[in-house]
Amino acid sequence: MTTTTLEANQSYRAVLRDRRVAGLLLGDLxxxxxxxxILVAMPVQTLAIHGDVPRAVAVGMVExxxxxxxxxxxxxxxxxxVNIPPRTLLxxxxxxRSLTFATLGVLALTGRLTLPVLIGGLFFGATFRMAGASSRRLLATSMVDGTGRYAVNGLLGVNTTFALYIVGPVVGGLIVATTSPGVALVADAAGALILLTAVAASTSRSPSPPATPSSPATASSSAAASRASRRPRPESGWRILRRRxxxxxLLVVEFFFNFLYMPIEIALPLFVRDRLDTDATGLGLMWGALGLGAFAGAALVNQLRHLPxxxxxxxxxxxxxLCPxxxxxxxxxxxAMVVFALGGLVWAPFTPVAYSFLQSGLAPDEQQQVVTLWTTxxxxxxxLGLLVGGPLIELSGTAGGMVLSGALTLLLVPIAAFAVLRPRSTA
Structure with a gap:
């Protein structure tokens, strides 16, 4: 894989000097x-309208x-x-998303939201969810050259850890406690509109120069150039992966790294209750510790840009x-909070580092297919990890399940080494 020299990687501050990049990242934040x-409001809203459907089943269907x-x-x-420009998908x-959550929010506020309507709205309203998530990354990294890609991926990680896992849940909890989950649904619709505005502002093109009369020879050469510039249909991601x-x-490593983490989410509430002998407050403190550690880790990515x-x-x-x-x-x-915070610290840089390494070895016309596959x-x-995690924790116990999660993750180390330490000529 052809990677940019580490010394050339730009810092966070350098890429944020570009107003287009800064505007898009602010909208993403x-x-x-x-x-x-929504992480807080959606379960509360579901439990309020589940009716005769068992609570766990209702939450699972909504999720x-x-x-x-x-x-x-x-x-x-x-x-x-399928070749759809990332900007169009986003x-x-x-x-x-804005139309869906605004409608669901209004229905919730007026007491007319039912479980089938909520599930149907999320089913259709999230059609572009995964494609949009990968398009955010593709659009943001396309605004910089190879030396800025690492920093942009890192800043996207900062946005996720800070806004999605720290600020958002706290504000959402306050909104749900003081008003209604419907208000949080409307707020999410507003966030989508803000991102839409940021995309429009950061990707607007400057006006084209006025047309000038051209000779027949010039027109003929322009037509030939136009025909030459036509590109064949893009390759499928499968063919690209076979060639690279x-x-x-790395896609296998990415999948199982996230898959093997999910049993921890099931084990943690039981661990907090049985081993640590505390209640929901303790569970909240544990997640808060992970979030703070992850935010610090995402910010630390900027300092790691000169490392291999x-x-x-x-x-x-x-x-x-080693964390679980x-x-x-x-x-x-x-x-436990210290251990979990340290885990968040080392976990957060994984996604920006992995995406930066991946994108550095792909041609421009290969980015969308492969990055979309990675996001998916x-x-x-x-x-899938949650489905497997439940039986795993039941069979091995809370502590045993966490140890097994960590041990299986360790098996990814030689696979990752095989994936990225092979000679570049094999890529």
Missing amino acids: LANAGTGM AAPFVLSTVLALAIGLGR VADCVL PVAAR QRHLLIGIIALWA VALATVETLPA GSMVAAP
Whole structure:
């Protein structure tokens, strides 16, 4: 894979000097804050309208609904030859999301929202969810050259950890406690509109120069140039991965890194209650510790830009694998918070480092297919990991499940080393 020299990677401050990049990232930050509110508001809203449907089943259906159509579209783009510009996909996602959540929010506020309507709204309203998520990254990194890609990916990680997992849930909790979940739904719609405005402002083109009369020879050469500039249909992501085994192996690592993390989300509430002997407050403190550690880790990506990214990627996987193992051995809440915060610190740089390394080895016309596949694999790994995590924790126990999660993650280290340390000529 042809990578930019590490010394040339720009800092966060350098890429933010470009107003287009800064504007798009600001819109992404505010949109993530709106989505973070939904993490708290959606379960509360679901429990208020589940009716005769069992609570766990209702929450599961609501959580799964946004993945169905969005996965189909993302796979069509990643594995097929559907060629839709990232800007178009992101605009479509913002428009559909704002309309959907505004409608659901109004229905919730007026007491007319039902569970089938909520599930149906999320089913169709999230059609561009995964494609839009990858398009944010593609659009933002396309605004800089190879030396700025690492910083942009890092700043996208800062946005996610700070807005989606820290600010959003806190504000969403306050809104739900003082008003109604419907207000949070409307706020998420507003966040999508803000991102839409940022996309429009940051990607607006300068006016074309006025046309001038041209001779027949000039017109003929222009027509020939136009014909020559026509590109063939894009390759499918599958063919690209077959030709670039490094990207294929990294996709496997990306999927299982997220897949093997999910049992921890199931084990943690039980661990807090049984081992740490605390209540929901303790669970909130644990997630807060992870969020703060992750935010620090995302910010630290800026300082890691001069390190070899291949070895950094392997080190992140190994260090995160030790986190659930260490967590299973502690018996007090303060100690558990420290371990979880350190886990967030080492986990957060994984995504920006992995995406930067991946994108540096892809041609411009290969970016959308492969990055969309990566985003899809990362997001689909979550519900699949949760499905497997439940039986795993039941069979092995809370502490045993966390140790098993860490041990299996450690097995990814040699796979990751094989993926990224092979000679460049094999890519």
